[in-house]
Amino acid sequence: MTEVTLSSQWALLIVVLFGIAWIAFGWWLGRNNRTIDDFMLAGRNVGFAFASATAMATWITSNTTLVAPQLTYQFGVWGMIGYSLAALGLILFAPMAKRIKALMPHGYTCGDFIRKRFGFIAWLIFLVISLCYALGWLVSLGMAGGILLSALSGLNYFFGMSAILFICVCYTLLGGLKAVIATDFVQTIIILIGVVLIAYIGISEIGLETIYDNVEEKSPQLLNLLFPAAIMFLFNNIFFGIGEIFHSNVWWSRAFAFKENIGKKAFLMSGLLWLPIPIVTGFAALAAFSLDVFPPSADMIGPLIAAKILGKVGAVFVFIVVFSALASSLDSLLAATSDLLTKDIYKGLINKSADNAHLFKVSKISIVALGFFTWLLCIPKVATLGALLNFTGAFVASTIFPIVFGLYYRRLDGVTAAFAMALGTLSGLLGFGFIGFYVAALFSCAISLLVCLIGLMIKNQKFDWQTLSE
Numbered sequence: 001m002t003e004v005t006l007s008s009q010w011a012l013l014i015v016v017l018f019g020i021a022w023i024a025f026g027w028w029l030g031r032n033n034r035t036i037d038d039f040m041l042a043g044r045n046v047g048f049a050f051a052s053a054t055a056m057a058t059w060i061t062s063n064t065t066l067v068a069p070q071l072t073y074q075f076g077v078w079g080m081i082g083y084s085l086a087a088l089g090l091i092l093f094a095p096m097a098k099r100i101k102a103l104m105p106h107g108y109t110c111g112d113f114i115r116k117r118f119g120f121i122a123w124l125i126f127l128v129i130s131l132c133y134a135l136g137w138l139v140s141l142g143m144a145g146g147i148l149l150s151a152l153s154g155l156n157y158f159f160g161m162s163a164i165l166f167i168c169v170c171y172t173l174l175g176g177l178k179a180v181i182a183t184d185f186v187q188t189i190i191i192l193i194g195v196v197l198i199a200y201i202g203i204s205e206i207g208l209e210t211i212y213d214n215v216e217e218k219s220p221q222l223l224n225l226l227f228p229a230a231i232m233f234l235f236n237n238i239f240f241g242i243g244e245i246f247h248s249n250v251w252w253s254r255a256f257a258f259k260e261n262i263g264k265k266a267f268l269m270s271g272l273l274w275l276p277i278p279i280v281t282g283f284a285a286l287a288a289f290s291l292d293v294f295p296p297s298a299d300m301i302g303p304l305i306a307a308k309i310l311g312k313v314g315a316v317f318v319f320i321v322v323f324s325a326l327a328s329s330l331d332s333l334l335a336a337t338s339d340l341l342t343k344d345i346y347k348g349l350i351n352k353s354a355d356n357a358h359l360f361k362v363s364k365i366s367i368v369a370l371g372f373f374t375w376l377l378c379i380p381k382v383a384t385l386g387a388l389l390n391f392t393g394a395f396v397a398s399t400i401f402p403i404v405f406g407l408y409y410r411r412l413d414g415v416t417a418a419f420a421m422a423l424g425t426l427s428g429l430l431g432f433g434f435i436g437f438y439v440a441a442l443f444s445c446a447i448s449l450l451v452c453l454i455g456l457m458i459k460n461q462k463f464d465w466q467t468l469s470e
Contacts, residue, residue, distance in 0.1 A: 011153035019167040026171025026179035036356045039176035040339050041257040050181050051258045051266035056274050057184035057328035069302030072282035076222025080282025082234035086241030090271030093245050097255040097263030103468045110252035111344035116468050117406045119414035125421050129395045134337040136392040141330045142378035148322050161378045168330040169371035180331045187324040194321030199280045202309045206290050214289040233438040240441035243396035246403050250336040338366035393441035394432050398424025398448040410463040416455025424448030
């Protein structure tokens with residue numbers, strides 16, 4: 001294993017300074033939050049610059065900074081290209097964001113749409129899928145914080161995981177979506193500068209030809225464009241990424257929060273800017289064979305390579321960049337998932353008469369509870385980041401076509417949507433268990449589409465769009 005390049009003292013100092021800065025910033029931004037709209041949706045008044053930055057920063061997660069290098073290390077060229085195509089989710093969601101805002105100008109969550117459009121049973125199935133995904137993503141982000149610290153410094157996994165969760169819970173709790181979006185803006189700038197700098201220095205010092213020759217000599221299958229598992233991963237990741245965005249309240253809450261006519265432009269811009277980043281971060285993994293870096297776990301390859309290229313001073317910079325990427329996703333997911341717990345679970349199932357003032361308090365309690373539960377699940381570190389995250393692909397890909405048809409076609413009914421999500425998820429889980437994670441989303445999406453098409457052929461529902469605006 002490569003020796004750590006950042007002392008435990010430096011790592012601790014960065015974590016403490018970041019924690020104080022983000023928590024203070026969250027308090028300052030949230031000091032004027034008075035209503036649940038202010039807390040959950042930033043007053044529904046987010047402009048283009050902040051909208052584009054928060055969408056992009058949220059999608060630059062542990063996946064982009066840690067899992068993209070891991071999958072490149074495992075699958076080669078198709079690993080990084082396949083990961084970059086997750087940008088299609090943001091790009092395709094752009095027109096959907098505009099339609100969501102038009103159909104549901106007073107909406108709060110994706111659960112609101114599913115419940116009104118498809119009914120109670122489909123809504124329950126969707127909530128199970130959405131919460132399973134959210135929990136899997138939360139755990140992967142918490143784990144990534146611990147992996148980052150242990151890979152780059154002398155601090156252990158448990159401390160890093162606990163620190164990033166505590167910091168994100170605090171400033172999200174104090175500032176709500178305003179704090180999430182504002183910190184995302186700052187974090188986007190840090191991430192973009194960092195990714196470009198690391199790529200430039202790496203290519204300049206090692207050289208593309210040297211990297212290619214060493215990979216060809218030591219692990220030639222990574223350059224094989226006919227590598228079967230890698231090709232399956234390529235297509236699987238496209239549908240996984242689309243499913244992640246189409247169904248998740250992280251993105252729906254932004255569609256509701258952005259100003260009128262901003263959502264489409266913001267998501268399109270963020271998708272185009274995000275597209276090259278997994279290629280850059282993934283490419284770093286191919287340098288491992290030139291630098292003689294052999295990680296004990298594949299999901300540690302990204303930060304180890306970056307630290308090796310940049311040295312001791314550079315390790316500080318790498319630490320800040322990756323920490324920012326993790327925080328920008330973790331805070332968004334905490335806020336969006338707490339919205340689901342508050343509006344859909346608590347108000348929808350437990351206390352239907354709760355007013356907005358009461359829901360405001362419940363939302364804050366939900367953030368704390370989510371953070372604590374995620375912390376408990378992160379302690380064992382039972383899987384690699386790639387395996388954990390791709391497990392959720394079986395869930396989310398089943399929602400793609402029910403949501404698309406539900407937004408644009410009157411005829412898709414609730415029974416069909418419920419069966420599509422349930423059978424799609426089941427088939428994806430079977431594919432994950434018996435074949436591999438790289439087919440889970442493919443199976444799930446295919447079966448869900450088949451059920452939707454059958455339902456459209458045999459049903460002739462004429463849904464009233466006006467129902468969604470009430």
